[in-house]
Amino acid sequence: MSSFNSEAIAAFKRQQASQPVYALPKVTSNATSSIPQSSASRPIVSSSKKKKQKLVYSQPTDTGVVKHTLSQLHNVIRYLKEKVDVPQTAEDLKANKVADIIANKDLYNHMINNEKIQYNSVDRTFQYKPDYAIRTKDDLLNLLKERQDKVGVSRGMPYRELDDCIDLTNSIKELESEGKIMVIRLMKDGSPRLLYYNDLQFNTPMDKEFVEMFHNVEVPDETDLKKSLEGAGLQTMAVLENKTRAEDKPKQRKRKQPNRKIKITNTHLENFLMPTKS
Structure with a gap:
């Protein structure tokens, strides 16, 4: 009885081993089934790929005022x-x-x-706060007067030093027309270059006869000016200019010739190195 049972058990085990193995069906959760097809079909990006992606920063919209x-x-x-x-x-x-x-x-x-x-x-x-507190034409006139009285300072006020003040164009024109200041202007655009205080006490009145004599002096025509200067024993500026240009030319230096290479032989050792006749 025991041998029969053991043989039956062995035969049952052989029958079970010969049967094919079936895989269990995959069970999907309700969360996955509820995802729409468009989003579920997207490929899942791994975290490693996300780290490799470059971040793009947008520019600020308000760039008019610098925060520095x-x-x-x-x-x-x-x-x-x-x-x-x-x-x-x-x-x-x-x-x-x-x-x-x-x-x-x-x-x-x-x-x-x-x-x-x-x-x-x-x-x-x-x-x-400008370098000079000038807001009216009287302020400008007082500044030029103080500058003229100072010792060791150029009496002319460069106009570029007044650049950070208010617009002084009208004040300069009014003072110049009144004869209180003298203005040296640029040839290009006529803008002020130097401003001087005009002290009226040094204005010497001139006789009418002298003024008339000065204006009655005839100036030669441009074509006859050179002959008139030569007749008076004077040289024209063109002659002087050419002369100075010729004198100002730098003298050309002589170029040094490179040293030639000379082959030197030890002639005094020839007899010493030559073999002696026996």
């Missing part, structure tokens, strides 16, 4: 110099979209301590 403190300080100084001629408060600067010095404390401190900005602590206003 020193750049804002430059914009404020230029605004106070060129755009307005009256003191400005912090609210005025903010309303005109120049700078917000209330929010930026560093900019506020820079403006208070800047040498080109005049700060009124009572009214809390800011105004451009």
Whole structure:
């Protein structure tokens, strides 16, 4: 009985081993089945590929005002110099979209301590501070007079030094027409180059006879001017100019010849190195 059972069990095991193996069906969750076909069909990107993708940063939309403190300080100084001629408060600067010095404390401190900005602590206003405080033609006249009285200073005031002041075109024209200042202008555009104070006490009145004699002197025509100068024993500027140009020419230096290579032989060693006859 025991041998029969063991043989039956062995036969059953052989029958089971010979049967084919079937794979279990895959079970999908409800979340996957609920995904739309368009999104479910998209390929899944691995995390490693995501890290390799480059990030693209968009540019800021408002690039008109630079947030740097020193750049804002430059914009404020230029605004106070060129755009307005009256003191400005912090609210005025903010309303005109120049700078917000209330929010930026560093900019506020820079403006208070800047040498080109005049700060009124009572009214809390800011105004451009030029090198010379000139706002009227009388201020300009007094400046030229003080400059003339100083010792060791050129009496002429270069106009470029007054560039950071307000527009002085009308003041210069009025003072020049009144004879209070003398103006040397550029030949190109007639703009002022040097300004001088005209002290009226040195204006010497001239006799009418002398003025008439001066204007009655005839100047030779351009074609006869050279002959008239030569007749008076004078040289024209062209002759002098050519002479100076010839003298100013640099002398040409002689080029040094390169040293030739010379082959030197030790002739005094020939007898010593030659074999002696036996």
